[in-house]
Amino acid sequence: MKLSTWQPGKRSNGRGAQPKAEELLLSFDCGRQSRIMICPALFDEANKLRRFTLGVMRELDVRGIDSAILDLPGTNESLALLEEQTLAAWREDARDAAAQFGATHILSIRAGALYAPPELPGWRYAALDGAKQLSAMLRAQVLSQREAGKALTREKLLEEGRKNGAMLSGWSLSATMLAELETARAHTPSQHRMIEHSEIGGAGLWLRAEPGESGAQSATLASMIAHSLEDAGEAQT
Amino acid sequence: MSSKPIARGKPASDGEARGHHTDMILKQILADVLGISSEDAMALTPESGLFGHLPELDSMAVAGLLTEIEDRFDIVIEDDDVDGEMLETYGGLMAFVEAKLAAD
Numbered sequence: 001m002k003l004s005t006w007q008p009g010k011r012s013n014g015r016g017a018q019p020k021a022e023e024l025l026l027s028f029d030c031g032r033q034s035r036i037m038i039c040p041a042l043f044d045e046a047n048k049l050r051r052f053t054l055g056v057m058r059e060l061d062v063r064g065i066d067s068a069i070l071d072l073p074g075t076n077e078s079l080a081l082l083e084e085q086t087l088a089a090w091r092e093d094a095r096d097a098a099a100q101f102g103a104t105h106i107l108s109i110r111a112g113a114l115y116a117p118p119e120l121p122g123w124r125y126a127a128l129d130g131a132k133q134l135s136a137m138l139r140a141q142v143l144s145q146r147e148a149g150k151a152l153t154r155e156k157l158l159e160e161g162r163k164n165g166a167m168l169s170g171w172s173l174s175a176t177m178l179a180e181l182e183t184a185r186a187h188t189p190s191q192h193r194m195i196e197h198s199e200i201g202g203a204g205l206w207l208r209a210e211p212g213e214s215g216a217q218s219a220t221l222a223s224m225i226a227h228s229l230e231d232a233g234e235a236q237t
Numbered sequence: 238m239s240s241k242p243i244a245r246g247k248p249a250s251d252g253e254a255r256g257h258h259t260d261m262i263l264k265q266i267l268a269d270v271l272g273i274s275s276e277d278a279m280a281l282t283p284e285s286g287l288f289g290h291l292p293e294l295d296s297m298a299v300a301g302l303l304t305e306i307e308d309r310f311d312i313v314i315e316d317d318d319v320d321g322e323m324l325e326t327y328g329g330l331m332a333f334v335e336a337k338l339a340a341d
């Protein structure tokens with residue numbers, strides 16, 4: 001496993017002239033033919049699926065496939081603020097990171113599908129619509145506020161959030177991000193094959209109340225990807 | 238999912254069979270959310286404590302649990318439906334889901 005960085009905006013994208021801080025890139029990089037950029041799940045699910053995702057990367061490595069996972073600006077070790085991020089900007093960021101890693105494919109996990117750059121071939125695992133992602137976060141916020149004795153509805157929270165952004169279960173989202181999530185669809189035109197969780201088996205790890213892991217699920221997903229590359233005639237070296 | 242056969246003197250009525258089916262699905266959802274085995278989930282009783290008894294069931298986890306219940310039972314749970322009583326015990330949650338299914 002290798003720790004390196006990628007730089008948002010390095011591949012010209014016209015997003016402001018300010019140079020941006022480097023972001024972390026974690027990779028299994030042996031200069032092999034197939035190189036997969038992972039677009040991780042978002043928010044709470046990113047934490048719950050972290051070990052699963054890294055497990056997939058380790059299993060890909062065993063199968064002779066390079067992979068890398070990016071820290072999106074505003075997440076993990078990033079110095080950027082989450083409330084300044086948008087889905088559209090993350091899509092550009094994922095393009096930058098993929099270009100800098102020399103990715104040949106994209107693998108998105110859950111809501112990673114919402115910002116996965118569609119140009120490269122790849123896979124979308126258990127993709128979900130932005131509205132569904134948002135709905136769970138709104139509901140959690142309403143529940144915790146009600147526990148604290150504050151009457152609040154999802155509609156009210158969303159209405160306010162559309163104007164000024166919102167803090168949802170500890171995640172500070174901009175008004176733009178909220179609007180984007182409301183309409184972002186998991187199935188958008190791309191070269192990505194949808195992999196439903198039912199093809200993997202067991203219960204989806206995002207359902208867990210606390211982060212868990214499943215070596216078997218990670219291995220199954222990695223195996224499907226390896227076979228898919230073999231079928232496409234991209235022999236591993 | 239495994240479950241012990243239920244010994245009965247006469248065939249279960251439709252209502253009982255449906256209740257059993259709901260119970261099985263709900264227990265499997267809890268197994269998936271709590272990361273416990275199906276066997277442990279099957280051992281849940283109406284008195285088993287949930288929200289407020291299990292530290293891992295925080296508001297985010299409850300939100301996920303309710304969303305999964307909506308998906309698997311094809312019902313809609315409004316914010317106003319959610320109160321402490323329905324979430325406090327397994328029996329409370331089961332009664333809530335059965336009432337929702339009956340109302341559909």
